[in-house]
Amino acid sequence: MKLATQVEDLLRELAPQVLGALVRRYGGFDTCEDAVQEALLAAAVQWPTQGVPGDPKGWLITVASRRQTELLRNESARRRREATAIRLEPAEPGTAPEVDDTLALLLLCCHPSLTPVSQVALTLRAVGGLSTAEIARALLVPEATVAQRISRAKQRIRTSGGEFRMPPPDELPARVTAVLRVLYLIFNEGYTASSGTALHRAELTTEAIRLARQLRDRLPDDGEVTGLLALMLLTDARRPARTRPDGTLVPLAEQDRSRWDAASIAEGVRLITGTLATAPIGAYQLQAAIAAVHDESRQAADTDWRQILGLYDLLQGIAPGPMVTLNRIVAVAMVHGPEVALRQLTTAESDPALARHHRVHAVRAHLLDIAGDREAARTYYQLAARRTLSLPEKQYLESRAAHLAPPDGGYPSGGAGGPVR
Amino acid sequence: MKYLIMVYSNPMTRTVWQGFSPAEQAEAWQAHAALNEDLAAAGELIVSQALADPSLAKRVSVREGRTITSDGPFAEAKEHLAGFYLVECETIEHVIEHAARIPEAAFGLVEVRPVLEPNGLEP
Numbered sequence: 001m002k003l004a005t006q007v008e009d010l011l012r013e014l015a016p017q018v019l020g021a022l023v024r025r026y027g028g029f030d031t032c033e034d035a036v037q038e039a040l041l042a043a044a045v046q047w048p049t050q051g052v053p054g055d056p057k058g059w060l061i062t063v064a065s066r067r068q069t070e071l072l073r074n075e076s077a078r079r080r081r082e083a084t085a086i087r088l089e090p091a092e093p094g095t096a097p098e099v100d101d102t103l104a105l106l107l108l109c110c111h112p113s114l115t116p117v118s119q120v121a122l123t124l125r126a127v128g129g130l131s132t133a134e135i136a137r138a139l140l141v142p143e144a145t146v147a148q149r150i151s152r153a154k155q156r157i158r159t160s161g162g163e164f165r166m167p168p169p170d171e172l173p174a175r176v177t178a179v180l181r182v183l184y185l186i187f188n189e190g191y192t193a194s195s196g197t198a199l200h201r202a203e204l205t206t207e208a209i210r211l212a213r214q215l216r217d218r219l220p221d222d223g224e225v226t227g228l229l230a231l232m233l234l235t236d237a238r239r240p241a242r243t244r245p246d247g248t249l250v251p252l253a254e255q256d257r258s259r260w261d262a263a264s265i266a267e268g269v270r271l272i273t274g275t276l277a278t279a280p281i282g283a284y285q286l287q288a289a290i291a292a293v294h295d296e297s298r299q300a301a302d303t304d305w306r307q308i309l310g311l312y313d314l315l316q317g318i319a320p321g322p323m324v325t326l327n328r329i330v331a332v333a334m335v336h337g338p339e340v341a342l343r344q345l346t347t348a349e350s351d352p353a354l355a356r357h358h359r360v361h362a363v364r365a366h367l368l369d370i371a372g373d374r375e376a377a378r379t380y381y382q383l384a385a386r387r388t389l390s391l392p393e394k395q396y397l398e399s400r401a402a403h404l405a406p407p408d409g410g411y412p413s414g415g416a417g418g419p420v421r
Numbered sequence: 422m423k424y425l426i427m428v429y430s431n432p433m434t435r436t437v438w439q440g441f442s443p444a445e446q447a448e449a450w451q452a453h454a455a456l457n458e459d460l461a462a463a464g465e466l467i468v469s470q471a472l473a474d475p476s477l478a479k480r481v482s483v484r485e486g487r488t489i490t491s492d493g494p495f496a497e498a499k500e501h502l503a504g505f506y507l508v509e510c511e512t513i514e515h516v517i518e519h520a521a522r523i524p525e526a527a528f529g530l531v532e533v534r535p536v537l538e539p540n541g542l543e544p
Contacts, residue, residue, distance in 0.1 A: 117464070117509060117511070121464075140539070141509060142468065144461075145464055145465075145467060149464030152462070152463065189540060190540070191540055191542065201539065201540065249541070388541075389422070389536075390538050390539075390540065390541030391537040391538065391541070392539070393541040394537060
């Protein structure tokens with residue numbers, strides 16, 4: 001591994017620990033976060049050429065502390081009063097209880113007063129140790145936009161009384177749920193074609209998995225934390241097979257399963273098997289279990305759709321929603337046939353929340369496709385392609401429609417589309 | 422989700438604009454400037470630009486490897502894009518609230534469209 005990469009990994013690991021140490025000493029999350037960011041940037045420039053100091057964490061805390069006092073000195077009178085309480089000696093390395101710091105930071109960055117985009121940006125910077133520029137590249141927005149989101153988020157945390165400490169036990173479950181949602185958002189943001197310009201975004205999935213691991217280290221008995229980590233691993237394991245060289249999506253049923261990441265699958269299966277046996281059931285665990293059934297099938301034809309349908313039934317019971325309803329109907333088609341599924345789709349569509357969902361057309365197209373009604377399937381694939389908000393999905397749906405176009409002398413054969421997730 | 426707010430102009434609005442007093446024109450520009458500032462402060466603004474007159478547009482076509490341009494104005498285009506805001510907001514309803522602050526919305530010439538996202542799960 002190159003030194004610069006090693007330094008980067010080390011800095012990302014130390015970032016929340018250093019920030020935790022600073023906030024505990026000085027208070028004032030927003031200024032401390034700026035100070036740590038600057039210390040990280042200084043280290044990223046110096047360490048690869050001058051070598052990593054003997055106590056990298058102590059170095060970062062010292063530099064960030066110095067920067068912190070400078071920042072405070074430059075601020076308002078109110079701030080200046082706080083600055084008088086600052087102690088200037090460098091931190092004693094190794095004494096910081098970093099385990100709780102990382103969790104407290106995650107909870108603070110996903111504070112309920114913030115919008116999801118702000119939670120994502122702040123988490124990536126304060127806990128992930130990414131720079132504003134890196135976050136901007138990954139999220140495909142200008143650096144100024146990310147900087148504004150972060151400063152506004154910190155301001156809002158301050159005004160809404162968000163604190164760097166563990167919330168009371170009765171608030172903890174809801175706060176952890178918010179963190180899980182943010183990590184899943186980060187993961188999905190990056191779960192895209194892993195080619196060309198999309199590379200920076202793909203790193204977001206790696207980052208989400210890294211943060212989910214850190215969260216699990218802190219909350220090993222929380223079934224949903226483990227469930228989300230397993231879900232990410234089991235989904236990301238398919239990455240090598242999910243895109244063609246031209247960047248278009250390969251449906252699950254057509255993926256070359258020998259290219260799936262066996263180590264990620266093994267870890268994901270081990271995690272979800274363990275937690276299902278011990279923890280109360282939850283939505284991430286059920287989604288992970290579904291992903292595990294897919295990942296453990298050697299061929300698409302071997303998929304245990306009965307088990308998947310059972311899991312979707314449970315999921316619909318505890319976390320109903322349009323996507324769960326539609327995915328369950330796809331599983332119904334695989335178990336009971338497309339006609340039964342089409343009837344259920346028509347019934348489900350009477351729910352206004354679902355009637356306008358763009359995936360309804362995609363699912364209907366898929367069901368008509370496996371039922372052999374190619375002309376109607378083509379119409380609905382085209383309709384679905386016009387309604388989707390995802391570019392890779394649009395390309396996929398258009399290709400399905402094109403595949404079903406009647407050529408001279410009859411229809412092409414083979415190549416059933418995958419279930420639309 | 423990212424959305425493009427498109428602001429159009431047509432012969433009718435150009436006539437209305439030319440009939441505005443300098444103070445009225447300033448007020449309209451001020452409405453755009455205020456929206457721009459609020460979007461930036463909220464971390465919702467990606468980019469916004471006003472476009473130069475369509476008479477300055479060049480239409481580009483490539484024929485047999487040769488690039489040919491033709492000058493505007495293009496008679497068939499009654500309405501043309503006058504400016505745009507690319508924003509990122511939680512819901513389209515929220516974007517519509519922003520779009521309603523644009524003076525051209527009084528003439529029904531403001532359009533909001535979602536941007537295609539580069540990510541998506543495999544089907």
